[in-house]
Amino acid sequence: NAGVMQNPRHLVRRRGQEARLRCSPMKGHSHVYWYRQLPEEGLKFMVYLQKENIIDESGMPKERFSAEFPKEGPSILRIQQVVRGDSAAYFCASSPPSRATSTDTQYFGPGTRLTVL
Amino acid sequence: KQEVTQIPAALSVPEGENLVLNCSFTDSAIYNLQWFRQDPGKGLTSLLLIQSSQREQTSGRLNASLDKSSGRSTLYIAASQPGDSATYLCAVRDSNYQLIWGAGTKLIIKP
Numbered sequence: 001n002a003g004v005m006q007n008p009r010h011l012v013r014r015r016g017q018e019a020r021l022r023c024s025p026m027k028g029h030s031h032v033y034w035y036r037q038l039p040e041e042g043l044k045f046m047v048y049l050q051k052e053n054i055i056d057e058s059g060m061p062k063e064r065f066s067a068e069f070p071k072e073g074p075s076i077l078r079i080q081q082v083v084r085g086d087s088a089a090y091f092c093a094s095s096p097p098s099r100a101t102s103t104d105t106q107y108f109g110p111g112t113r114l115t116v117l
Numbered sequence: 118k119q120e121v122t123q124i125p126a127a128l129s130v131p132e133g134e135n136l137v138l139n140c141s142f143t144d145s146a147i148y149n150l151q152w153f154r155q156d157p158g159k160g161l162t163s164l165l166l167i168q169s170s171q172r173e174q175t176s177g178r179l180n181a182s183l184d185k186s187s188g189r190s191t192l193y194i195a196a197s198q199p200g201d202s203a204t205y206l207c208a209v210r211d212s213n214y215q216l217i218w219g220a221g222t223k224l225i226i227k228p
Contacts, residue, residue: 035216042121042206042218056215091161095214105151106216110160 002027004094004109005074012115019079019086021112025094032075033106034067037089046090049075082116089113119144119211123219131227132199138192138222140207145185152181152192153206155221161206165192197226 005024013019025032030051035043045059049069057067064082069075079086090113093106120143130136140150152164165174165181167190173182180193194201204223208216 031214033214033216035218040220042220043208043216044218045215048214059215105163105166106214108153108161108163113158 004029004092004107006090006092006109006112008112009110010113010115012117013082014117015083016081019082019114019116021077021079021090021092021114023075023077023092023094023109025075025092026107028096029094029107030097031095032069033093033095034075034077035091035093037091037111039088043091046077079114082114084116087114087116119147119209119217121207121209121217121219123205123207123222125222126220127223127225129225129227130197132197134197135193135195136197136224138194138205138207138224140190140192140219142188142190142209142217144211145188146211147185148210150181150183150190150207150209151216152179152190153208155204155206157204164205199226199228202226 004026007022032049034046036046037043047060047067048056052071064080066078089111091111092109095106122141124139147169149168151166154162154164167174167183178195183190202225204221206221207219210216
């Protein structure tokens with residue numbers, strides 16, 4: 001049973017380019033969460049999605065960032081016109097399709113490390 | 118607004134010592150608390166999860182305690198080994214589903 005998969009593991013972009021980060025949840029999981037870890041800081045919640053729905057995007061920057069989790073395929077975190085401050089590790093987590101109760105553990109992927117030159 | 122603090126930010130001890138990492142949170146209305154390990158450039162490994170109704174959890178040489186009323190958790194590592202060197206992160210789950218994270222304690226175990 002494969003765990004949460006993220007690709008690419010490392011991504012280098014120049015300022016102004018677009019970054020697309022992919023997350024494939026564990027088999028059978030339909031809840032996806034994205035977190036960002038800036039250098040030397042803890043993780044910060046960005047967005048919570050279920051299949052075809054954004055449940056909570058309160059942690060997403062207002063501009064340039066978007067996320068989706070289509071019916072088929074991985075969840076995508078998209079950053080348009082990247083700036084140096086976007087350089088960070090982006091982690092994806094997934095949890096089972098049951099109601100997101102306190103007993104549901106979030107399982108984390110290995111992360112994508114984005115470097116903006 | 119929930120805030121999570123981890124002390125110390127860094128810790129270096131000789132191999133074999135027992136040690137304690139601390140995590141504090143400002144709002145006691147949590148669902149659970151989780152300790153993770155992060156190796157440099159790597160992902161996150163979940164170590165222990167304590168539900169709000171529990172006082173502690175144990176796994177091998179690791180023991181985590183939770184005191185909701187005082188907003189504190191400790192991670193106890195017994196007989197430390199060089200392989201324990203990593204950054205240890207504490208995260209609390211709030212009333213919904215968000216994990217609120219501390220900045221971590223960077224642990225170095227000297228051979």
